[in-house]
Amino acid sequence: MSKTEIILIGAGGHAKSCIDVIEQQDKFKIAGLIGKKEELGRKVCGYSIFGIDNDLPELFKKYTNAHISIGQIDTGKRNNIYNQILNLGFSLPTIISPNAYVSDHADIGNGNIVMHGVIINAGVKIGNNCIINTKALIEHDVQIDDGCHISTNTILNGNVKIGTGTFIGSSACIKNNISIGKNCIIGMGLSVRRDVENNSRFTG
Numbered sequence: 001m002s003k004t005e006i007i008l009i010g011a012g013g014h015a016k017s018c019i020d021v022i023e024q025q026d027k028f029k030i031a032g033l034i035g036k037k038e039e040l041g042r043k044v045c046g047y048s049i050f051g052i053d054n055d056l057p058e059l060f061k062k063y064t065n066a067h068i069s070i071g072q073i074d075t076g077k078r079n080n081i082y083n084q085i086l087n088l089g090f091s092l093p094t095i096i097s098p099n100a101y102v103s104d105h106a107d108i109g110n111g112n113i114v115m116h117g118v119i120i121n122a123g124v125k126i127g128n129n130c131i132i133n134t135k136a137l138i139e140h141d142v143q144i145d146d147g148c149h150i151s152t153n154t155i156l157n158g159n160v161k162i163g164t165g166t167f168i169g170s171s172a173c174i175k176n177n178i179s180i181g182k183n184c185i186i187g188m189g190l191s192v193r194r195d196v197e198n199n200s201r202f203t204g
């Protein structure tokens with residue numbers, strides 16, 4: 001059976017990690033990437049950068065699946081693009097590495113990527129358009145709202161809540177039952193033991 005084609009939006013370092021997950025999952029065939037004008041014609045892991053943002057309406061005539069492969073600390077750009085491509089009509093399937101463990105009792109929305117080595121335990125709820133990056137541990141009953149980036153090797157303990165658009169830095173560890181607000185940045189390597197208000201920049 002031929003695989004469904006998908007285009008990737010974003011052609012930087014995070015796109016390479018996304019490509020690896022998509023290849024291992026073996027469900028979608030990568031048709032090409034959307035990048036910046038100056039990147040046109042270059043290749044990422046053997047796949048061509050064949051368009052820029054303005055080409056998306058035309059590309060939608062041929063490809064209906066897309067994944068946002070931009071991995072930034074500022075989640076705003078990802079979230080704007082997510083809304084734009086939804087409006088164009090693209091489907092955004094969730095990509096899950098075969099090397100991740102995702103409980104059957106977890107509920108995961110659309111347009112997410114769950115990367116290699118992630119563990120998502122029972123009762124977890126994840127919205128749309130999130131990156132659950134390599135080796136993150138998402139414990140029971142955690143809730144992650146739309147548009148979050150949960151970086152590499154983070155630990156979100158039981159019942160933690162993460163608001164829309166929040167970035168959790170690499171190796172941060174969040175105590176059980178803690179709520180982190182919307183649009184926060186939690187620095188890498190930090191332990192969070194108290195609730196964090198919306199729009200906070202937490203550096204310890």
Ligand SMILES: CC(C)(COP(=O)(O)OP(=O)(O)OC[C@H]1O[C@@H](n2cnc3c(N)ncnc32)[C@H](O)[C@@H]1OP(=O)(O)O)[C@@H](O)C(=O)NCCC(=O)NCCS
Binds near residue numbers: 203
């Ligand atoms: C939080 C973060 C975004 C701040 O970056 P920044 O705005 O450039 O801030 P700076 O590096 O100028 O640091 C500002 C201050 O906060 C401190 N600080 C920044 N990040 C910190 C961290 N993670 N832990 C402890 N202190 C930190 C700095 O030491 C500095 O203190 P000073 O003013 O006393 O010297 C950045 O440090 C960080 O943690 N990025 C996440 C990287 C990551 O996880 N990437 C993974 C992608 S998968």
